[in-house]
Amino acid sequence: MRRLAPFAVVARQEFVLASQSRWTQIFALVFGGLSFAVASSGYILSGGHGVQDFARTAVSLVQLVTLLVPLTSLLVGVMALAPERGAAELMFSQPVSRRTILFGKLLGLFLALAAAQGIGFGAAGLAISWEAGDEGAARFLMLAAGSLALTAVFLAVAAWISAGAQGHGRARALAIALAAWFGAVVLFDVAALAAASFLRSGSASRLLVASVLVNPVDAVRTGALLGIEGVTAFGAASLAFLRLTRGTAGAAAAITASVILWVAVPAWLAARRLERADV
Amino acid sequence: MIAYRAFTKRFGRQVAVDALTIDVRAGETVALLGPNGSGKTTSLKTAAGLIHPSAGEVLVGEPGLPASKPSARQACSFLPQKVLFPEALSGREVVEFYRAIRGASGERTDEVLRFASLNGAGDRPVRTYSGGMVQRLGLAVAVLPDSPILLLDEPTAALDPAGLVAFYDLVERRRGAGRTTLFTSHQLGDAERLADRIAVLVDGRLAGTFTERELATRLADRGSMRVRLERLTATMLAAVREVCPHATVEGADLVVPGTAAVRPRALEKIQAAGGIVTGLTTEEGRLDRLFLELVAGEGGDADGGRA
Numbered sequence: 001m002r003r004l005a006p007f008a009v010v011a012r013q014e015f016v017l018a019s020q021s022r023w024t025q026i027f028a029l030v031f032g033g034l035s036f037a038v039a040s041s042g043y044i045l046s047g048g049h050g051v052q053d054f055a056r057t058a059v060s061l062v063q064l065v066t067l068l069v070p071l072t073s074l075l076v077g078v079m080a081l082a083p084e085r086g087a088a089e090l091m092f093s094q095p096v097s098r099r100t101i102l103f104g105k106l107l108g109l110f111l112a113l114a115a116a117q118g119i120g121f122g123a124a125g126l127a128i129s130w131e132a133g134d135e136g137a138a139r140f141l142m143l144a145a146g147s148l149a150l151t152a153v154f155l156a157v158a159a160w161i162s163a164g165a166q167g168h169g170r171a172r173a174l175a176i177a178l179a180a181w182f183g184a185v186v187l188f189d190v191a192a193l194a195a196a197s198f199l200r201s202g203s204a205s206r207l208l209v210a211s212v213l214v215n216p217v218d219a220v221r222t223g224a225l226l227g228i229e230g231v232t233a234f235g236a237a238s239l240a241f242l243r244l245t246r247g248t249a250g251a252a253a254a255i256t257a258s259v260i261l262w263v264a265v266p267a268w269l270a271a272r273r274l275e276r277a278d279v
Numbered sequence: 280m281i282a283y284r285a286f287t288k289r290f291g292r293q294v295a296v297d298a299l300t301i302d303v304r305a306g307e308t309v310a311l312l313g314p315n316g317s318g319k320t321t322s323l324k325t326a327a328g329l330i331h332p333s334a335g336e337v338l339v340g341e342p343g344l345p346a347s348k349p350s351a352r353q354a355c356s357f358l359p360q361k362v363l364f365p366e367a368l369s370g371r372e373v374v375e376f377y378r379a380i381r382g383a384s385g386e387r388t389d390e391v392l393r394f395a396s397l398n399g400a401g402d403r404p405v406r407t408y409s410g411g412m413v414q415r416l417g418l419a420v421a422v423l424p425d426s427p428i429l430l431l432d433e434p435t436a437a438l439d440p441a442g443l444v445a446f447y448d449l450v451e452r453r454r455g456a457g458r459t460t461l462f463t464s465h466q467l468g469d470a471e472r473l474a475d476r477i478a479v480l481v482d483g484r485l486a487g488t489f490t491e492r493e494l495a496t497r498l499a500d501r502g503s504m505r506v507r508l509e510r511l512t513a514t515m516l517a518a519v520r521e522v523c524p525h526a527t528v529e530g531a532d533l534v535v536p537g538t539a540a541v542r543p544r545a546l547e548k549i550q551a552a553g554g555i556v557t558g559l560t561t562e563e564g565r566l567d568r569l570f571l572e573l574v575a576g577e578g579g580d581a582d583g584g585r586a
Contacts, residue, residue: 086363
């Protein structure tokens with residue numbers, strides 16, 4: 001039998017562990033329940049009845065995805081990537097580079113969280129398809145892709161935060177992860193808008209454009225809304241961003257680049273820090 | 280096989296290990312002995328590639344490669360002092376994971392589970408294991424690749440009786456097979472029983488290297504006998520000092536330092552001088568006191584300075 005490469009062995013192990021983790025299972029249940037609830041109750045909340053179509057559900061789910069996915073990815077990521085000391089010592093004493101172990105773990109975690117999100121999107125998707133037909137399913141899938149992009153970004157950030165943080169450093173890494181989530185999801189937009197309100201129109205516009213690209217949550221939110229509804233759902237920052245990137249193709253390219261950088265740079269920094277850390 | 284070359288490790292301002300130079304030769308079983316905080320674990324973990332030297336180097340294998348290189352770790356197995364495994368996995372799944380990582384043969388899983396007396400519990404989740412069983416599972420993982428070099432951090436501290444039997448048997452078999460074992464301990468018993476050579480670390484420095492016999496002799500020299508007499512006189516003290524010049528009086532007791540061999544002769548002198556013994560206690564040499572003496576520079580080195 002062909003020997004599996006250590007990278008694949010680590011990824012498979014991490015997938016199994018993350019799938020069995022209570023946190024991942026809770027996330028799958030909550031995400032699935034809320035997605036199903038959003039799909040089922042959207043019309044009811046606006047005075048109608050029945051299940052929303054794919055496009056409307058996707059728009060309604062954007063907020064849920066940008067709130068819940070970064071938080072879960074950060075917490076599950078830090079707990080898995082900053083192990084207890086006795087576990088880390090045994091793992092890192094194996095004849096495998098720390099980089100291989102890190103990237104294997106990241107892949108396993110990503111696949112486990114993707115599967116958990118698949119349950120949520122799948123539950124909502126089945127309900128919509130059954131009740132409202134398949135129209136707009138591509139837009140719904142675009143949101144799912146955005147959700148996976150956010151998962152990859154925040155797992156990479158979790159790796160950066162937790163690299164070399166074993167034992168007592170674990171609690172600190174978790175606290176930093178929560179602060180990072182609050183900063184990216186809640187504080188960043190408020191701060192950007194507050195700062196823009198003190199600037200002249202041109203500078204404010206540039207600041208808002210930058211804010212879309214600098215914060216991966218905003219980048220994915222903008223990308224998802226652009227894919228689902230075009231520019232009709234855009235606010236001031238997104239419209240300014242669209243003007244600067246000269247249309248939807250340019251905006252999509254800029255957002256993709258931002259997401260790729262947000263995955264690659266923290267993952268590279270995490271690997272570098274882990275290689276140098278004492279375990 | 281393992282070469283520490285002026286290895287120094289600093290954590291911030293604290294120097295954990297200071298210019299350690301020692302060779303562990305192929306086929307040797309060496310104990311790193313020392314009090315808590317002496318740098319034993321730091322030295323061992325550096326050989327396992329877990330800690331980066333601040334200065335100097337640690338080479339492992341033949342030819343010697345820096346321990347931090349993954350290819351160097353192909354020659355090593357390491358067992359931490361307290362090992363942890365994912366609780367949801369079974370013992371067998373844990374072993375299978377490390378077997379796949381090391382590329383060991385499929386039969387090794389059953390062999391090492393049997394070796395660690397876990398063959399009956401291999402399919403149970405690790406969360407149902409006792410602390411001793413978890414440590415035995417760690418031992419099973421450590422012996423899985425049958426590495427030329429085995430590094431063990433305080434191996435007997437957390438093992439249960441079944442684990443101790445397996446561990447002692449393992450070290451003996453490795454010695455017979457010409458394999459190298461380096462382990463830390465703060466218990467002389469382990470070192471006496473297992474090691475060909477004992478390196479004593481105190482405050483991060485190598486205080487000396489000894490054979491088991493040399494260390495035993497040193498400790499024997501540091502024993503004492505305390506004799507309580509009905510009446511202690513200067514004549515008696517002088518008589519005892521003929522066989523033990525460092526005999527002293529402490530309160531009502533006559534204290535005779537030195538090996539067990541000097542004690543009957545001292546008692547004969549006391550009786551010849553008319554002394555009536557009402558109480559007698561003996562104390563063997565203590566390792567912690569020897570450590571203190573070594574760090575104070577009184578101990579010197581049994582095999583010619585820092586190895």
